Amino acid sequence: MSRNQTTNRAVSLPSKSTGWKHGAGARWLLLLLFVLLFYASLSPHLIPRTYDIKLGTISDREIVARKQWNDEKATIKAQERAAENVEPKYSIVALRNEGLIEQIFGRVEQLNAEDQVTFQNKVDIYRREIPERYVSFVNNFVRTNLNSDTYSATLLEEMAKNVKDQQYQIPEETYYKLPLLSSKQIEEMEAVGVDVVRKLMSEQLRDAETARAKVAELVNTSALNDRTSREIVAELARYAIMPNKFYDKEATEEARVQAKEDTQPVVIKEGDVVVKRGQLITEEVYERLEGLGLLQDSKNYWPHLGLLLLSLLFLLLIYFYLEQSGILSSGPDRKYNNAQLLMLWLIFALNLLTMSIISMIQTIELSYIGYLAPAALGAILIALLLDTHLAMVCSLLFATIGSIMFNLDNDHLFDFRYGFVIAVVSFAAIFAVHRASQRSTILKAGIMVSLFGTVSVLTLLMFGDALPRTELIYAGSFAFASGLLTAVLVIGLMPFFEISFGILSALKLVELSNPNHPLLRKLLTETPGTYHHSVMVGNLSEAAAEAIGANGLLCRVGSFYHDIGKTKRPSYFIENQTNIENPHDSIEPKLSKSIIIAHARDGVDMLKAHNIPKPIRDIAEQHHGTTCLKYFYHKAVKLAEAEGEEPDFTEDDFRYSGPKAQSKEAAIVGIADCVEAAVRSLRNPTMEQIETMIQKIIKNRLDDNQFNECDLTMKELDSISQTLKETVVGIFHSRIEYPEDVKPKERLG
Structure with a gap:
């Protein structure tokens, strides 16, 4: 069929249904219900009684x-006054500094006993090691007590900073005096130094200099007679003396916090x-x-009017998107009817109901419980059951409504934190379930919602004032639990929508395409030829459907089941007649016609018995439409002529009972069914033969008015023809002969 042929012929569109699914009155009623839903959901949050x-x-x-x-004003002032009256808190840190001076004298005694070390080397070692021992002594103390209950980390940090800042600098000449000390002198000096340091460090010292000023007096009154020894002991004692009383920031803050908490609001x-x-x-x-x-001040109806306008704006956002995208348009491109609009309303109602329930138990003390709301529930259901892009638009609405519902601040209309979190988890959920092929994908989407929700909540909390760890844990836990709750609700609600509205979601279709399904297993084992034919038809129909924007996955799965009725009498169908005679050669054409036509009706009965959804049953019932079995019709005519009788039948007696294809998918499967059987019957077909055959099949069905009750356009039929040709060439490439004048290019080099 050429392009000119297809464009010059009109395809009759289906007559507009008068049922509620297509009625304008029902549509306007549903739109009004959207407004009422938004108004009722937001009224408690936006219209308080005054x-x-x-x-x-x-x-x-x-x-x-x-x-x-x-x-709050009076409470805050009282709390601030109470906090200001709290005196700074100081804590004593028992450093046991006598240990440091013992280490220094011990090292001096050890090194002075080394005859192999020169005097200058000993001086250099003391100059390096003694300051290092000071720092090491402090760091070891911090490390040892860091995980203990005695001192807090902030107190140890403050201690280390102050002690290092007040470190005493030993005069250079002292390092030259140390190598000259004898073992006996070191022993006497150590006893005096330890006693001096212990005595002075028993006091509470914030400034070490006050204690260091008393060192000389204590050393001079000691038993040391040698002047050099007294000088060295005095320097090392000053060096070992450190402050031991430090500002305790944590204790001070705790006292101030306690003072605020004790202030009665x-x-x-x-x-x-x-x-x-x-x-x-x-x-x-x-x-x-x-x-x-x-x-x-007076009776004010402005809040009611404002809420009504806000509800209308929400509705217009949905309505205009549905119209612009062709989902609810009145033309042939209409994707959904009022049944899907009702389902969208129910999804909104369920999502807003769950959000409202959480908002009712949310309090100022438990404000973070708002993050528990399974706000991504609606986005996932819309993405799985209706449309991914529509789910994104609705996610923005859910985020806006959530920022109103969970707002506890009377001074502002929205709390952007909740809106931000809802938007993040909704979009994460949509991307997670995009092209979902298994039920486990919903659980994975719930986990994604949990992770993205937790991260977004904690991220928002990091920008404010430092919050208690418990509140961070609560907020993160609520957000994480929201994802799991969302997954549970989606898994529980999906069957309700699929059964109530006859929705064939991608998840359900993938489940039905499993070769282990009883019907497909029966088809494979009892009619392998038909099974192979069905798989080929699935490949062809899916490609053709996607070329015109129809449901390719539905076409593929519908193709798997479209000939299931042949399993009742498999030998009467040519693809299953392997090494056997054709039984139709020995029976009357009318009986052959009845057997062939019955496979569509038998298939529908078998599909009903196995609870296969109606869209797939429709494909099995409608893929032949009301086409005529011309082979058996002409055979019957010839037999009547041979017997010299006038035929007591007409061509209509050899037609399928129908109905004609009611959807694009059923029509496409019917075309692909004929194309696959026709190409398989050719021996070494050429591309010209394939193209001619496809065009002829479509043209014959068009002339036979088989597309009068579906909304296929001529442009779409042309696209189907081109796609089927390309797909057939790809599938049967090894059997296709190419024209003789097509020569391969010579290999270069």
């Missing part, structure tokens, strides 16, 4: 608080009476009512 009360008047009613409210609990009947509205009471959001 009272018309003036300052200085007498209240004519009793007013109770609908929520707990703190007088002014709290109005939910249900408390704010104003009694007959009470004077003073300025304090008025501010309290204002803080609780209970005041209005």
Whole structure:
């Protein structure tokens, strides 16, 4: 069939259904339900009940608080005053500095006993090792006590910093005096030095210099008579003396935090009476009512109008996307009807219901419980059951609505944190289930939601003030649990939508394409020829469907089952007649016709018995449409002529009972079925023969009005023809003869 032929012939479109699935009234009712859903979901969060009360008047009613409210201004001021009154906290660190001076004298005694080491080398060693021992002594103390309960890490850090900052510098001449000491002198000096250091370090020292100033007096009153010995001991004692009282930042902060916590806030609990009947509205009471959001200057309908407009904006976003993308358009490109719009409404209702339930148990104290909401539930269901791009658009709506629902700040309409998290997890879920082929993909998507949700929540919390570790753990845990809850809900709800709306999701189709399915196993074992034919038809139909934007996976799986009825009488179909005579040669053409035509009806019955979804049953029932079995018709005519009788039948008696193809997918499978059988019947076909045969098959069906009840256009038929030709050439390439004048290029070099 040439392009001119296809473009000059019109394809009749299906008549518009008058049922609710295609009715305009039902569509407008569903759109109104969307507005009501948005309004009802957001009304508790955007339209609080308020009272018309003036300052200085007498209240004519009793007013109770609908929520707990703190007088934050007064509370914060009181807490700050309490924190400022807390004195800085200092802690004593027992360094046991006498150990350092013992180490130094021990090293001096050891090195001075080494005769092989020269005097200058000993001086150099002391000059290097003694400062190193100071630092090592401090670091070892920090390392030893870092994981103990005695000192906090911040206190040890402060101690190390202060001790190193106040390190005493030993005069250079002292290093030259040390190699001259004898063992006896070292022993006497060590005893005096240890005693001096222990005595001075028993005091609480913030500044080591105050203790070092007393070293000379204590050394001079000791038993040491030698002047040089007293000088060396004094220098080393000063060196070993360190501060032992340090500012404890953690203890100070804890004391200030405790002081704030001990400050009693002014709290109005939910249900408390704010104003009694007959009470004077003073300025304090008025501010309290204002803080609780209970005041209005007059009857104000603007919030209701604003919410209504917001709901309409949400609806318009969905509606315009559906119209622009052709999903709900009234033309031949319409993808879904009112049944799918109802399913979209139910998904929105379920998602908003789960979010509303979580928002009801969310409190100021448990604000992070909002991250538990399985907000990605709607995005995953829409992506799996309807359309991926529609799921992305709806994810933005869910994020916006969530930022309103979980907002606990009365001063702002949105809390972007929740909206950001919902958007992140929704898009992550959509990408995770994109082209999903197994149920386990939903669980993987739930894990992705958990991971992305946890990371996004913790990322947001890092930008604020330092939060307690417990709150970080709670927030991350809620976000992680949200993904698992989402996966459980999706897995539980998917069968409901698939059964209730007859939806064949990609997951269900892949399950049905499993060769271990009882029907496919029966087809393979009992009719291997038909099985191979069905697989080939699946390859052809999938390619043709994808070329025009139809459901390629449905075509492939439908092709697997389209001839399942042949398993009742396998030997009567030519692809299964291996090494046997054709039984049709010995029976009447009318009986042959009845057997052949029955395979479509038998297939539908078998598919129903195995609960195969209706779209696949429709393909099995409609792939032949009402075409005529011309071979048996002409055979019957010849037999009647041979017997000299007038035929008591017409061509219509040899037609399939139909119905004609009602969908693009059924029509495509029917074309691919004929094309595969026709090409298989050719011996060494050429590309010209294949192209001519495909065009002839499509043209014959078009002339026979087989496409009158589906919405295939001429342009799409032309695309199907071209795609089938390319696919057939790819599948049967080894059997195709190419024209003689096509010569391979000579090999270069």
